[in-house]
Amino acid sequence: xxxxxxxxxxxxxxxxxxxxxxxxxxxxxxxxxxxxxxxxxxxxxxxxxxxxxxxxxxxxxxxxxxxxxxxxxxxxxxxxxxxxxxxxxxxxxxxxxxxxxxxxxxxxxxxxxx
Amino acid sequence: xxxxxxxxxxxxxxxxxxxxxxxxxxxxxxxxxxxxxxxxxxxxxxxxxxxxxxxxxxxxxxxxxxxxxxxxxxxxxxxxxxxxxxxxxxxxxxxxxxxxxxxxxxxxxxxxxx
Numbered sequence: 001x002x003x004x005x006x007x008x009x010x011x012x013x014x015x016x017x018x019x020x021x022x023x024x025x026x027x028x029x030x031x032x033x034x035x036x037x038x039x040x041x042x043x044x045x046x047x048x049x050x051x052x053x054x055x056x057x058x059x060x061x062x063x064x065x066x067x068x069x070x071x072x073x074x075x076x077x078x079x080x081x082x083x084x085x086x087x088x089x090x091x092x093x094x095x096x097x098x099x100x101x102x103x104x105x106x107x108x109x110x111x112x113x114x
Numbered sequence: 115x116x117x118x119x120x121x122x123x124x125x126x127x128x129x130x131x132x133x134x135x136x137x138x139x140x141x142x143x144x145x146x147x148x149x150x151x152x153x154x155x156x157x158x159x160x161x162x163x164x165x166x167x168x169x170x171x172x173x174x175x176x177x178x179x180x181x182x183x184x185x186x187x188x189x190x191x192x193x194x195x196x197x198x199x200x201x202x203x204x205x206x207x208x209x210x211x212x213x214x215x216x217x218x219x220x221x222x223x224x225x226x227x228x
Binding site: 035041 | 156
């Protein structure tokens, strides 16, 4: 039982390059999330997927796209990276519905855009 | 709208002394409240949650939190701090109506000095 896994752990991009951050969970959770963490700003929600087949914008969606590939996997894509997207990105998952569960977090991806 | 406030960016406490990390919240509906801890270069780890029932919630590593509905607070406490408790602490509230969406505070850095 690996929990929430993220790849890659580190990435350096040049401005304008694209990349996809991968996330997978093996806990049979319905809901998955992408956050970015910047110093002094806590966690900010980029996109979330309440259930397989649905995605919604969070508070900072501009410059990102997501795909809920199946129940396990939720990817985040940067189409044209900008220095403002330098951050640490966390994926998380949780149950939804009757059981009110906590979020489980992956180890993070540290992204630098030059 | 849901929101969480952590009024202290940093809390300093001596080892062996009690600690409190403050959190206040604003929700429309039932408050589902959580505390997480983040160690350097790691993802967030779940500490404890309040869903319903007893106002004093016990969690991991000797931490507890007190839910106060009239003051809309959910302060994290520990009777005797350890140097190893030094980390970044986040309070979060889960949206009852928008399936699984969480709102995080900006975080409080806890420094425990020997």
